[in-house]
Amino acid sequence: MPDYDAIVIGAGLGGLSCASLIAKNGLKTLVLEQSDIIGGCCSTFELKGYKFDVGASLVEVIRPLDTLFEMLDRKREDYIDLIPCDPIYSFITEDGRRFSYPTDIDETTKVIEQIAPEDLEGWKRFSSIGIDMINKSMDAIMLSSLNTFKDALLMGIKSPEVLRYLPTFFRTHQGVVRSYYKNPTIQASVAYQSYFAGAPPELGSGIFGFIALSEHLGIYYPRGGMIAIPQAIMRAGEEYGLELRTNAKVERILTQNRTAFGVQLEDGTEITSKIVVSNVNAQVTYLKFIRPENLPGWAIKGIASYKPSMPCPMIYVGLNTKPDLDAHHTVITGSIDAMNDVWNNYYMLGIIPKTAMSLVCWPTEADPSLAPEGHHILNFLCNAPAPYAPLGDNWDRMKDAYREEAIDLLDKHIMPGVRDHIDIVEVSTPLDFERRLLQPQGSIYGLFSDMTTLAMFRPRSKSKAIKNLYLTGSSTHLGGGVPTTIASGIVTSRYIVRDHT
Amino acid sequence: MSKVRKTAGVLLLVALLVAYMRSSESTKRYVKHLLKQVQYLPYRYFI
Numbered sequence: 001m002p003d004y005d006a007i008v009i010g011a012g013l014g015g016l017s018c019a020s021l022i023a024k025n026g027l028k029t030l031v032l033e034q035s036d037i038i039g040g041c042c043s044t045f046e047l048k049g050y051k052f053d054v055g056a057s058l059v060e061v062i063r064p065l066d067t068l069f070e071m072l073d074r075k076r077e078d079y080i081d082l083i084p085c086d087p088i089y090s091f092i093t094e095d096g097r098r099f100s101y102p103t104d105i106d107e108t109t110k111v112i113e114q115i116a117p118e119d120l121e122g123w124k125r126f127s128s129i130g131i132d133m134i135n136k137s138m139d140a141i142m143l144s145s146l147n148t149f150k151d152a153l154l155m156g157i158k159s160p161e162v163l164r165y166l167p168t169f170f171r172t173h174q175g176v177v178r179s180y181y182k183n184p185t186i187q188a189s190v191a192y193q194s195y196f197a198g199a200p201p202e203l204g205s206g207i208f209g210f211i212a213l214s215e216h217l218g219i220y221y222p223r224g225g226m227i228a229i230p231q232a233i234m235r236a237g238e239e240y241g242l243e244l245r246t247n248a249k250v251e252r253i254l255t256q257n258r259t260a261f262g263v264q265l266e267d268g269t270e271i272t273s274k275i276v277v278s279n280v281n282a283q284v285t286y287l288k289f290i291r292p293e294n295l296p297g298w299a300i301k302g303i304a305s306y307k308p309s310m311p312c313p314m315i316y317v318g319l320n321t322k323p324d325l326d327a328h329h330t331v332i333t334g335s336i337d338a339m340n341d342v343w344n345n346y347y348m349l350g351i352i353p354k355t356a357m358s359l360v361c362w363p364t365e366a367d368p369s370l371a372p373e374g375h376h377i378l379n380f381l382c383n384a385p386a387p388y389a390p391l392g393d394n395w396d397r398m399k400d401a402y403r404e405e406a407i408d409l410l411d412k413h414i415m416p417g418v419r420d421h422i423d424i425v426e427v428s429t430p431l432d433f434e435r436r437l438l439q440p441q442g443s444i445y446g447l448f449s450d451m452t453t454l455a456m457f458r459p460r461s462k463s464k465a466i467k468n469l470y471l472t473g474s475s476t477h478l479g480g481g482v483p484t485t486i487a488s489g490i491v492t493s494r495y496i497v498r499d500h501t
Numbered sequence: 502m503s504k505v506r507k508t509a510g511v512l513l514l515v516a517l518l519v520a521y522m523r524s525s526e527s528t529k530r531y532v533k534h535l536l537k538q539v540q541y542l543p544y545r546y547f548i
Binding site: 172202203286298303451456457459460 | 527528530531534535538539541542544545546547548
């Protein structure tokens with residue numbers, strides 16, 4: 001008799017969403033988390049009174065989160081307080097111009113009219129098509145399984161209106177952006193989202209060109225920090241008997257005759273279960289936890305063929321003053337060509353680019369309780385690809401120097417004089433992210449995402465190589481991000497409920 | 502018929518080659534990237 005019906009490895013959003021749903025469906029479920037805190041990339045840690053978010057910095061497209069709580073027969077509002085953030089982004093261009101996009105589409109139209117009247121028509125087309133596409137694809141794509149051609153065919157039959165947007169999937173990100181906008185500043189303000197999918201605009205799928213637009217449906221910050229989301233899901237799951245063990249590092253997944261039947265922890269403890277769900281990166285799951293000798297050849301070739309998305313270091317800054325910023329998120333953008341140049345001529349050659357392209361998150365704007373009174377937090381994500389193995393160096397060795405360079409960028413481009421107000425600075429390098437999140441090369445956006453690694457070409461939610469093994473999280477389904485990883489947990493739970501209840 | 506097909510095939514190939522040669526460096530990198538990935542698609546589909 002196994003110890004549990006299901007063991008879920010990793011308490012990230014995908015793992016917790018899946019675990020809480022299968023617990024609700026009567027499976028005795030245990031979540032194992034290697035860290036002392038839950039949430040993975042969507043988490044918060046405390047240092048000297050400041051609560052810093054590990055990676056994820058807001059929630060956009062809250063429909064999957066609401067759907068999850070509906071499926072748990074709970075009201076999301078009873079578990080999380082989501083604070084609306086408006087404007088959604090403030091942009092600083094390479095030449096120092098600043099402007100913001102409000103949530104409201106009509107208000108954004110006025111902003112575009114001021115900056116680039118020639119792009120007004122393009123923006124109107126982009127927003128009308130994009131919002132329609134996002135609304136129609138929510139159930140058909142985001143909350144449905146797309147693991148096989150059959151799934152795709154069924155989706156096409158059930159939601160034929162989505163098919164008209166299929167060509168977008170095959171175009172490049174920059175192709176989509178340039179087909180709507182002529183002005184380089186407006187192009188840049190939409191194209192930088194390509195890096196969020198871990199690819200430059202010339203390689204990323206055109207479908208990601210609409211991420212920026214999805215934020216006009218509203219962006220939110222959870223009161224208490226990003227960890228409030230996994231904590232809320234865990235709390236709802238616990239009401240159905242879900243169990244959690246932190247500081248429990250899994251060494252391998254136990255298999256016999258290509259069937260999973262439990263896990264072995266680092267300390268040698270074995271815990272058995274009818275099924276195993278991995279919320280850990282699919283490459284780590286197959287190549288480290290299952291191990292190549294237990295996999296068929298085609299599975300090794302398939303899983304090894306994926307590339308990680310780009311790593312990005314992150315700097316966490318505690319300030320003794322209020323920063324002079326306009327929004328929860330401030331983005332320093334470069335042109336589309338500059339983004340491609342950084343990828344091809346720096347990142348691919350192992351060189352850390354000297355660029356100011358970055359994303360600065362100001363969480364205390366929404367929730368001042370995250371810092372001591374009168375103090376603030378800036379989470380500074382260097383949103384340009386930084387090689388995992390910089391030429392002739394190592395991230396552990398260069399951590400201090402990198403921190404100083406990042407503060408210089410902050411000082412020069414975003415907040416002059418910031419050095420005089422810094423209370424505390426912490427850095428997470430790609431190596432730190434790799435150790436903390438088990439993402440190969442510290443790739444916080446998961447697997448590299450382009451049209452050859454999406455939908456049915458991404459690792460399946462239900463493993464075909466190992467029986468009773470299921471996967472969830474950013475390396476499955478639609479990739480990284482709060483809504484997409486929650487959606488992946490929902491999709492995986494449906495397979496498990498169908499197969500095992 | 503076979504000769505017509507062969508000629509059409511060769512013409513298509515030449516047209517694709519010309520289109521590739523005349524495309525921007527960025528498009529060439531995209532095409533090269535996709536061609537490199539094609540070999541993995543059958544394996545990725547099943548994993």
